[in-house]
Amino acid sequence: MRLANKVAVITGAGSGLGRVSSRLFAQEGAKVVITDISEERANETLKQVLSDGNEAIAVKADVRETLRALVATLARRGGAQLAEKAKTSTQALAATNWSARRKTLAAQIASNAQRRPIDPDWLALQVVDALPPNAILVDEGLTSSRYIPFLRANKGRYDYHGLASGGIGWGLPASVGVSLANPVRPVGCFS
Numbered sequence: 001m002r003l004a005n006k007v008a009v010i011t012g013a014g015s016g017l018g019r020v021s022s023r024l025f026a027q028e029g030a031k032v033v034i035t036d037i038s039e040e041r042a043n044e045t046l047k048q049v050l051s052d053g054n055e056a057i058a059v060k061a062d063v064r065e066t067l068r069a070l071v072a073t074l075a076r077r078g079g080a081q082l083a084e085k086a087k088t089s090t091q092a093l094a095a096t097n098w099s100a101r102r103k104t105l106a107a108q109i110a111s112n113a114q115r116r117p118i119d120p121d122w123l124a125l126q127v128v129d130a131l132p133p134n135a136i137l138v139d140e141g142l143t144s145s146r147y148i149p150f151l152r153a154n155k156g157r158y159d160y161h162g163l164a165s166g167g168i169g170w171g172l173p174a175s176v177g178v179s180l181a182n183p184v185r186p187v188g189c190f191s
Contacts (some may be wrong), residue, residue, distance in 0.1 A: 031056065037061070124146075
């Protein structure tokens with residue numbers, strides 16, 4: 001059992017994914033603390049976990065209150081050490097995270113600024129850099145826009161529309177439709 005001698009605190013465990021997670025963690029050997037804002041739902045999950053022959057307790061808990069208490073507890077039990085570990089881990093990621101990879105790629109592409117004919121990767125970089133932060137991008141470029149997903153951070157699922165393969169001519173009409181559906185956001189089309 002992969003989680004033997006471990007304690008798992010599952011929030012929102014009275015239903016859905018929380019309930020399933022409680023049962024799976026228990027099946028893997030964890031002692032499970034089932035928390036939910038509804039005591040009745042938490043107890044229903046508890047019955048299921050116990051009927052599987054596993055160890056668990058149910059606690060009525062509001063996650064907001066739990067987090068307030070947890071932050072204070074963590075601070076008392078090695079907060080400085082945990083903070084230092086988090087800082088070290090974050091610094092280790094700084095050289096390889098999305099922003100660092102984007103910076104390296106953008107510098108590599110920018111070195112092609114004087115190429116003639118215009119380098120398509122350089123053109124894609126210019127388009128990405130010119131877009132307002134809240135813009136939606138419709139990308140029909142396929143090969144000429146291959147680096148756009150690596151150059152532009154999309155913060156939401158509707159920020160970028162593209163195809164995985166051919167479909168010549170759909171970009172401009174798609175941009176019109178996206179613009180109609182999102183009248184308060186600018187829409188760019190790479191076609």
